[in-house]
Amino acid sequence: GAVVSQHPSRVICKSGTSVKIECRSLDFQATTMFWYRQFPKQSLMLMATSNEGSKATYEQGVEKDKFLINHASLTLSTLTVTSAHPEDSSFYICSAHPPGGAGTDTQYFGPGTRLTVL
Amino acid sequence: GDSVTQMEGPVTLSEEAFLTINCTYTATGYPSLFWYVQYPGEGLQLLLKATKADDKGSNKGFEATYRKETTSFHLEKGSVQVSDSAVYFCALVGTSYDKVIFGPGTSLSVIP
Numbered sequence: 622g623a624v625v626s627q628h629p630s631r632v633i634c635k636s637g638t639s640v641k642i643e644c645r646s647l648d649f650q651a652t653t654m655f656w657y658r659q660f661p662k663q664s665l666m667l668m669a670t671s672n673e674g675s676k677a678t679y680e681q682g683v684e685k686d687k688f689l690i691n692h693a694s695l696t697l698s699t700l701t702v703t704s705a706h707p708e709d710s711s712f713y714i715c716s717a718h719p720p721g722g723a724g725t726d727t728q729y730f731g732p733g734t735r736l737t738v739l
Numbered sequence: 740g741d742s743v744t745q746m747e748g749p750v751t752l753s754e755e756a757f758l759t760i761n762c763t764y765t766a767t768g769y770p771s772l773f774w775y776v777q778y779p780g781e782g783l784q785l786l787l788k789a790t791k792a793d794d795k796g797s798n799k800g801f802e803a804t805y806r807k808e809t810t811s812f813h814l815e816k817g818s819v820q821v822s823d824s825a826v827y828f829c830a831l832v833g834t835s836y837d838k839v840i841f842g843p844g845t846s847l848s849v850i851p
Binding site: 627653655662663664665667670714716726727728729730731732733735 | 771773775780781782783784785788790828832837838839841842843844846
């Protein structure tokens with residue numbers, strides 16, 4: 622199946638710093654990628670839809686200036702948590718689906734990035 | 740809007756027991772239905788899927804049947820193993836093929 626990677630897998634930073642998380646589709650091109658946030662023992666919450674070559678679409682309640690998304694190419698989307706604070710500590714997961722045809726409805730998820738803000 | 744409901748956990752079973760995790764959904768049209776599994780500290784893996792009514796998805800001994808009449812997609816396995824301990828998410832993708840709608844997840848612990 623399709624493979625999605627994330628980097629880093631784990632990051633610890635000080636309060637006030639910015640952190641960049643990369644999401645890559647390794648064996649397919651993705652015009653759309655999705656970013657989720659997961660709190661402990663909870664389900665995934667969609668944060669935003671990343672669109673290649675255009676602005677991301679954010680879900681209600683998600684701060685655009687706080688969570689910057691850049692979909693620079695058909696295989697790479699980045700999420701930057703700006704001026705991170707302890708409440709931003711969470712598990713961030715991205716997903717993507719192969720374009721067109723069979724399997725379009727199936728999203729493949731990255732392994733996730735654990736962010737801890739001290 | 741579209742939504743997914745799952746039975747609440749945690750569920751604790753003995754090895755070789757029968758597993759059922761209930762899932763029901765609300766959606767317009769005919770969504771695609773999925774079960775994802777998340778092992779501790781990891782991302783989500785697709786377990787199985789079904790795209791139309793009466794389809795049965797299966798993988799690694801797990802099965803789920805798309806029931807349009809009851810809007811359900813219950814996950815079953817005849818004999819669970821300790822390695823099946825994980826959180827299971829029922830999910831749907833609507834006919835516009837955009838975002839995934841997740842259920843709250845059900846934690847399963849299998850004890851020897």
